[in-house]
Amino acid sequence: MGLALVTDSATLPTVEDALALGLTRAEYDLICEKQGGPGGRAPNQLELAMYSLLWSEHCAYKHSKKLLRTLPTEGPKVVMGPGENAGAVDIGDGLVCAFKVESHNHPSAVEPFQGAATGVGGILRDIFAIGARPIAVLDSLRFGEPHLKSQPFPPGGRKGEKGEGEGARSRYLLDRAVAGIGHYGNSIGVPTIGGEVYFEGPYEQNCLVNAMALGIAERAQLVTSAAVGIGNTVVLFGASTGRDGIGGASVLASAELDLSHSPDQNPPLGGDSSGKGPKGHNRRSTVQVGDPFEEKKLMECSLELLGRGLLVALQDLGAAGLTSSASEMASKGEVGIDVDVANVPLREADMEPFEIMVSESQERMLCVVEPANVAAVLELCEKWEVGGAAIGTVTDTGRMRVFRGGELVGDMPVRALVDDCPLYDLEPVKPTRKPYPAPKALLPQNPPRGDAVGARDATAARGWTGGELLLALLSSPNIASRGPLFEQYDAIVQSRTVRRPGQADAAVLAIRPLGEAGVPAFSPSELNPPSRGAGGSRDPNGPVPAIAVSIDCNGRRVAADPYTGTVGAVLECASNLACVGAKPLGTTNNLNFGNPEKGHIAWQLTEAVRGLGDACRALNAPIVGGNVSLYNESPPTRASAGPIYPTPVIGMVGELPDARRAGRLGFARAGDAVAVVGPFEPSLEASELAKLWGWELPDGLPPIDVQAVAAAQAAVRDAVRAGSVTSAHDIAEGGLAVALAECCLAGNLGALVELDDDVEYLFGECSGGFVVSGDRQALEVFSGQTAVRLIGAVEGQSLRIGSQIDMTLSELGEAHAALAELFA
Amino acid sequence: MKFGVVRFPGSCDEVDALRAARRVGDAELLWHGERDLKGADAIIVPGGFSYGDYLRAGAIARFSPVMESVIAFARDGGLVLGICNGFQVLCEAKLLPGALLPNANLRFTFRQVDLDVVRGDTAFTCACGSDGGLSAHPPHSILSIPAKHSWGRYYADEQQLAALEQNGQVVLRYALGENFNGSLNDIAGVRNERGNVFGLMPHPEHAVDELTGSTDGLCIFASMRLAVEGARV
Incomplete structure (x- = not known):
């Protein structure tokens, strides 16, 4: 030179x-x-x-x-895998869907508005950097406990005793992060169509702000960074x-x-x-x-x-x-x-x-x-x-x-x-002591951990009814309606949004924007779409190809069992997709963990990645990209110190042949039969109710039969696509009773459900269960494919389950609206 | 019938408006830096954040070259529709009375809202019949249309407000319980005295397909076509 x-x-x-x-x-x-x-x-x-x-x-x-190299990254639909700015999968018709999730955790903890806003900005650039037009944003947020005033039983068990400052920082971080996400996404004309938020003590000092974006490009127009x-x-x-x-x-x-x-x-x-x-x-x-x-x-x-x-x-x-x-x-x-x-x-x-x-x-x-x-x-x-x-x-x-x-x-x-930065081997050590303290009990009179029968008897003996447990769960910050957050985001710009937040388990977007009879051919620059009649056309009576997307991760379950919890997070996304009739195409992930140089964090990370790989292989949903955020922990000198719950956030994209058949979660027709579908064997361990009771985390979760869950997902997906069910909703946090309440609230219709007053069956959690409604004969379609159990019918304006739950829709709705106070 | 849809830097809903307009006629985008309206029979000033909404929503956009032509077009009696940010631009340009202030809740809010059609005899609502078609206007109907904005609280001083009501310039109101932004007199959409310029905060271009939730917005565009073609006959 x-x-x-x-x-x-x-x-x-x-x-x-x-x-x-x-x-x-x-x-x-x-x-x-x-x-x-x-x-x-x-x-x-x-x-x-x-x-x-x-x-x-x-x-x-x-x-x-080295760990990431073990993940499945190839498949017939994968067009661009990890290593580029974003991954991309084939969605037919010469088009690809690009997507990726990324974290902006540390900046958001310092300045939540700009941290979250630039997190959205960064992930959008990743999408258009490969030549795709961004079409949607989702976000995944974690904060400490917000300590809602409206929660029926604040810490200490009595109303009015909680300190003014308690939860104030978490509420502030949530408020500003949501404002930042909205500020960026709303102003740039990309809809925010979904997301999730959890509140848990271990995120008190280390909030998580992950943002996911999707884009669409013509396959021939993709560009690389080489x-x-x-x-x-x-x-x-x-x-x-x-x-x-x-x-x-x-x-x-x-x-x-x-x-x-x-x-x-x-x-x-x-x-x-x-x-x-x-x-x-x-x-x-x-x-x-x-x-x-x-x-x-x-x-x-x-x-x-x-x-x-x-x-x-x-x-x-x-x-x-x-x-x-x-x-x-x-x-x-x-x-x-x-x-x-x-x-x-x-x-x-x-x-x-x-x-x-x-x-x-x-x-x-x-x-x-x-x-x-x-x-x-x-x-x-x-x-x-x-x-x-x-x-x-x-x-x-x-x-x-x-x-x-x-x-x-x-x-x-x-x-x-x-390329020459040395790579380090993790030194995983399974912890002998529990790394997380038991959550603070939010309900009084808690039954001893692990005793489901005792739980039933104890709650009954102590004057608790299933109805009160249901209201406590519905108003729990992890379960309460996300409406007050989603209302701050534009979910409809670009004219593709077929299912908005709250309407279904996954967001559904038409691949081509809905337009006049002659929809203009998609052009990434879209400077001046061709006039009516020119370009591609959509038969007004023909199918409307669409994609669906979900993002999820229950960190508490991953903390209880990093392998099974991560498998559960992947399955949860696929179940959400199944409920709208979508089949997984590909997966992205953001691995949020503590300090990997510590043995037990290394073990969490290793186990989580093993679960991620196994589940994605089983579902044929390869990993096309992702991000890693480590060192999310606070020095032991601080209160609520230590690592976050291990949080491998999963984002999954699927396809459905016709958006006109996209599933909804709400009951829609009085007289429909209601059934539980899939291998539903719930447990109270690591459930939301266990958290409200202050149960410490178990050492491991019951194993999941992934093939059985995948079979149930396929059955639900096919039934939604065929139009044989009126509604479909996956059973997640809060268990069956909460899922039923959500179906009632989304459809503004009640239900009469004949079940025993079994606390574990009603409030326990597991992978693979669904609530569906539809014509009684039509629900026969499930038998032979997966377990199906008729439990009741859609009727009236209240939800009645067994002998203990009889709540009007307005009682349920009031409890479910608990997060509104955060944005009042 | 040809619509011209203005595109500013920072416009977000211009392509949606273009597609909605194409359901009832022809439509083309108009670049903010050019004065040529390309022979459009009606103009749509779309939603979004023109020029980043810096200074004040719509405050910069009104000075763009294309707006000079739009203002002249409106002064000549041409039909101009302003949606959301476009409504703000038209108020800033003094083509419409009043102003849009921050929502009462001080937050960006997205909601599907019901709107009362106060007047079904305007150039922008004459097709808003109960059948949603191009039939004669009924005295009263309700439209379900999404709204999404941070600055949507309609404000006019007492005198202006009284004049608006007296002249029948209020075209759309939020239905009972739907006025989330705190607009005075529940006003969702107003026209100018002459009746050829109309602005509203909710987004009719996002209510033109059953799949995305509603087709109630289509009648706004159909009305404009009816008005233009009726005027030609």
């Missing part, structure tokens, strides 16, 4: 600096070795910053990569680059390293906790700030650039900014990239090269363009009023080189940066 790197050993960072950046001594030595030359070469400040990011857990998956074509131009477009997000979700957050040897340099990492710095930048927020308007323009611009065939490769800028996107594009294309930071449009003129390279400013994309097309690309950027600048070149050097004008300021082998 013509330019020599200026490295003055006096200003080089030391191994102590590397340690402060989260690298180990051995990793630092390896970096020196990889930097080449006899005996290696110590990296300079910029290089060390780049290595520390790319070799962080967040980018390198160094504690999880930089190819020596001599091609690298163009950065979107927002300008500032100091925000430096030291954000990365290892830099905890760094107190002072690399600023020259007096006019800024403290390098934004997160400097010393409180003083040469230019006062040190207290700057480390959380990125999102701008959905900027992203909306960026999205339309990206899709139009792709639609016009102007791009060779495209990649979004997420964690670690330009550093990771440029290096990963080079790595995938097996090329080198030269970047000149002098050409990067900046918000602040005095930014150092390393700041420019590690900034996590939002709403930016990087693309590779043939030189002849650069002018056209920049012109289109101008049309959409987004910034655009040629900042680099694809080279054959295999090196990532950073220039400032004519000066070479960093030079690293791409392979070393991206």
Whole structure:
């Protein structure tokens, strides 16, 4: 190379600096070795910053990569698997559905509004980075107990005794996270069509904010992030680059390293906790700030650039900014990239090269363009009023080189940066002591754990009726209606939403937007869809192909049994899909866990991934992408310290041939028979009722017969598709009685159910049970395929079960509306 | 009959409006930076967050080149429909009286709402018959249409409000118990005095297909067609 790197050993960072950046001594030595030359070469400040990011857990998956390799990632429907910005599955007609889930946990704990908003922004960029138009967002949230005023039995057992502050932080985090998700999704014109939220003590100090997005693309228009074509131009477009997000979700957050040897340099990492710095930048927020308007323009611009065939490769800028996107594009294309930071449009003129390279400013994309097309690309950027600048070149050097004008300021082998980070084996140890305290009892007079018969007798003896238990469960924050959250999201923009939140177990979206008789052919740029009659057409009386999507994970059950709990989470998603008539196509996941360097967390992670793989294999729903978020735990010095419940959030996408037959959860016809379908053998262990009673977590859950559950799902799916059931709802938290109440409330119809007053049968939980309603003869369809038990009929305006439950719809509805107070 | 649907940077529901309009006629998008209305017989200013809703919802959009032409078109008597953000833009442009303030609950709220058609004899509701077709207008009907917005509380000062009511400019009201945003007099949609400009907060373009929940919004677009083609005869 013509330019020599200026490295003055006096200003080089030391191994102590590397340690402060989260690298180990051995990793630092390896970096020196990889930097080449006899005996290696110590990296300079910029290089060390780049290595520390790319070799962080967040980018390198160094504690999880080996495990993730065990997951099933291939199948006939998989078009794009893990490793790209998002996975994609074939949905027929030349189209693919792209989807992925990602976490934004730590930023959301610091600043929930922006943390959640930029989480949505980030996952949307992943979708349009592969050339798909985002069509939906879902979110998966976890917080500590909110301590609702309306819960009938607050801690302590008596009303009015709870401290004002209790639950205040969880309520605040929920409120702001929901507002942030809505702010971003609503403003950008992508519907938020589903999601889930759980409240549990172990999330008190470590909330989880996971966002999932889906997109649709023509298969032929998919683009990868591999930089190819020596001599091609690298163009950065979107927002300008500032100091925000430096030291954000990365290892830099905890760094107190002072690399600023020259007096006019800024403290390098934004997160400097010393409180003083040469230019006062040190207290700057480390959380990125999102701008959905900027992203909306960026999205339309990206899709139009792709639609016009102007791009060779495209990649979004997420964690670690330009550093990771440029290096990963080079790595995938097996090329080198030269970047000149002098050409990067900046918000602040005095930014150092390393700041420019590690900034996590939002709403930016990087693309590779043939030189002849650069002018056209920049012109289109101008049309959409987004910034655009040629900042680099694809080279054959295999090196990532950073220039400032004519000066070479960093030079690293791409392979070393991206591929050579050492991977670590987990050292799983099954815990002998329970890692989680028993939840605080929320109901008084609790029967002893594990004694279901005793539970029945005890509750009866202590004056508890099934009806009171049902109301307590319906108003429990984990079960109460999510309506007050979903009402804050636009669920219908883009004219595809056939099942909105609350109408069915899974969201259902028509693959092609519903339009006039001659629906315009789908075009990713959709600048000006062809006029009436042109393009593809939908027979007004023909089927409407659709996709369905669900996201779920009951962390408490995973904590009780990481393998079985994770299998249960995967099955739960597939059951949700079955209830609308959809068959799984593919799965994404976000593994939220504590510190994997601890034996029991490593064991949770290992077992969960084993369950994830087994369940996805059994359902033919391969993993097409995902994300890992580790170290979600608080130091033992704090109250409610320790790890979160292990939370492998599962997102699953399925297909259904005709949206007109999409299932609903609510009872819809008085006189319909009501049946329990599937291998339903509920247990109170780790159930929501057990939690309200303060039972400690069991050591393991009853094993699940996955094949039997899959058979029940197939039977329900077929019955929904055939139109032989009026409603279908899977039995989940709160068990059968809660499922029945939900069917009543969603359909505004009551039911008379003849069952024994068996607490375990009515309130226990397991995988594989469904409540269906329909014509009595039509329900015969299930016999021979799976277990079916007729339990009653749809009638009246109250729910009556056995001798103890007789509640009007308004009593049920009032209890179910418990979360409304959080947003009043 | 051709609708022109304005597209600002930050518009979200413009393609939905385009598709809804195409169920009753021809329709084309109009880019905010251009003044050419491409021969449209009626204009739709769609929902979304034009220019990010910065400064104030609709405050920047009204100054765009396309809006100069839309304002002139309206002054010449052309039909202009503003939906949600489009309603806000038309108020900012003074084509419609009043203003939209933050919802009473101070939150973005998405709800399917029932609307009373106060007047079925306007250019925007003349097809809102009980059969939803192009038949003669009935005296009264109810439409189920989704609403989704943060700034939807209709406000006008006392004098303006009295004038609106007196002139019969209130076209749609939230039905009993449906006024979640706190709009004065339950106003969901108003027209100008001349009757050729109409704005509403709920989204009729999202109520044009049974599969997505309702077809009650279709009559708004059908009415516009009826009005334009009737005027031509």
